[in-house]
Amino acid sequence: MTAKQRSKPRYAELGDLLQAGIERGDYPVGSLLPTELELCERHQVSRHTARAALSQLITAGLVQRRPGSGTRVIAQREAMRYEHGIDSLDLLMQYGNTTRLQVLETRSEKAAGEMTRALEIATGKPYLVLNGVRMEEPNREPIAVTEMFVPVRAGTPSAELLELSSSARTVAGFLDAARLSRVEQVFDAASLTPAEASLLGVESTEPAMRVRRHYRDAAGRLLMLAISKHPPGRFAYSMVLSRNRR
Known part of the structure; x- marks a missing residue:
């Protein structure tokens, strides 16, 4: 899919993909998500895009980031908002x-x-x-x-x-x-x-x-x-x- 055809920014697509994985149980509560660098290599995106995708999950209440500890899954479903x-x-x-x-x-x-x-x-x-x-x-x-x-x-x-x-x-x-x-x-x-x-x-x-x-x-x-x-x-x-x- 080209950038022109996309209905969402690349970071949002990646964020949605990761959220779907969390909801399926691919990343159980308590587990760590791939690092920014791993996401960049796996999905061929920039560091900025990977960081924005993870921020989307933080906003949704699904993960928590701590310096030196990575991005940990804290909920399987998006919190009521x-x-x-x-x-x-x-x-x-x-x-x-x-x-x-x-x-x-x-x-x-x-x-x-x-x-x-x-x-x-x-x-x-x-x-x-x-x-x-x-x-x-x-x-x-x-x-x-x-x-x-x-x-x-x-x-x-x-x-x-x-x-x-x-x-x-x-x-x-x-x-x-x-x-x-x-x-x-x-x-x-x-x-x-x-x-x-x-x-x-x-x-x-x-x-x-x-x-x-x-x-x-x-x-x-x-x-x-x-x-x-x-x-x-x-x-x-x-x-x-x-x-x-x-």
């Missing part, structure tokens, strides 16, 4: 509508130290803490653990947020897109605690993608700080940025 496209506040809020939040614990605290700055409230002011797990519908597969911090102000439905039976439903109403003016998002890497890893069904040594979201009302006041941790291969964001033309 919830992908959410975002290019507006309304689309971001659809994330809450297409997944299910299960609140597992709630409590009330008094602000001190770092929390006064994080929640933009004075020392001693009350705030609520809600811990839970967000799951994909309809499979109920966990895609994130979430910790939510809510400054208590006039109009905050504190009783409903603290009540486990109504908490998730109240969060959805409290963060209704109509009352929001802005959501600030910060993405970085983090580690999982043993308890968080257990809820997600992964090893505590796995890295996580952490997303911090500040939800603000029309006056710019912070309604909620939510911190979510996603394990590898369970979640992805896609966003499209375009030039604003007038």
Whole structure:
């Protein structure tokens, strides 16, 4: 097949070929894949192509690479991956509508130290803490653990947020897109605690993608700080940025 006839880049073809081999059991979980050099010789590709093909498998959650240890198979099937496209506040809020939040614990605290700055409230002011797990519908597969911090102000439905039976439903109403003016998002890497890893069904040594979201009302006041941790291969964001033309 010529390059002109190919519907996929060469690295994607090689990545798909290797993935098929993993799924058939040619490369069992725990075994090592061929090295980049071996792939180059066996499939007549460049080192760059071989590296990109292996990166595709890493993204799929099938293999793990460690310097000096090679590329080891860690799963036979591609991990469930919830992908959410975002290019507006309304689309971001659809994330809450297409997944299910299960609140597992709630409590009330008094602000001190770092929390006064994080929640933009004075020392001693009350705030609520809600811990839970967000799951994909309809499979109920966990895609994130979430910790939510809510400054208590006039109009905050504190009783409903603290009540486990109504908490998730109240969060959805409290963060209704109509009352929001802005959501600030910060993405970085983090580690999982043993308890968080257990809820997600992964090893505590796995890295996580952490997303911090500040939800603000029309006056710019912070309604909620939510911190979510996603394990590898369970979640992805896609966003499209375009030039604003007038």
